[in-house]
Amino acid sequence: MLSSLQQRRDLLAGTPIFASASLKLLGELAARASMVTLAENQSLFMKGDPGERLYVVVSGLIHIGAMSPDGREVSYYILGRGDVLGEIAVLDGGQRSADAKAVKDSVLLAVERRDIIALLDQYPAQAIKLVQLLCARLRRADELLDDMAFLPLSSRLAKYLLTLAKMVGMDAKGAGPAEIRLSQKVLAEHLGITRESVNKVLSKWDQAGIVTLGRGRILINQVAQLREIASPG
DSSP, X not given: OOOSHHHHHHHHHTSTTTTTOOHHHXXXXXXXXXXXXXXXXXXXXXXXXXXXXXXXXXXXXXXXXXXXXXXXXXXXXXXXXXXXXXXXHHHHOOBOSSEEEESSSEXXXXXXXXXXXXXXXXXXXXXXXHHHHHHHHHXXXXXXXXXXXXXXXXXXXXXXXXXXXXXXXXOTTOOSOEEXXXXXXXXXXXXXXXXXXXXXXXXXXXXXXXXXXXXXXXXXXXXXXXXXXXXXX
């Protein structure tokens, strides 16, 4: 996968921060990039690790979150094909600010920090794209705090399922069904709540026909209803 320079260049061109980059810049980045493969649940990096690489998701899903001192996991966001991660530590040279692990088997394109910094010196306009990405992540963090403070569990779970559904192929109109292959245990860990709480809500939705539950999977049948739950009031 992505064995050729052209394939790696095309992938970079499809990301928000490199979409407007010149062919010369894309070619230089692609030539310096390497491939990283992760198995399901395999860690890419942990909070506090050195930030030596910028990553682009080629396939699969990557969960970004953190672990509390008492062992609870909190989800910040899920990244899919074309998304970029690791930009904070790459820019400031500090440690990783969160954990990153594969939700399922995943492939990523990696560019070393020294190469990113060197190229930003040559193409300073691309630094603006990275700043825009950082701003988007900050806005998402603010939204997450609001959700945890003000939204009921059912709304938080609905929002998370809709985000996952969009990544696995639900079209812009929300035409389902979309199948999410994650266990309730994993969903609970990502949201920092108990599996029993997740099961209680999902079972109610299953009885109402909003979703269909299976072993290690959730089929979304009623996207519109799920959106109503995600945005109460």
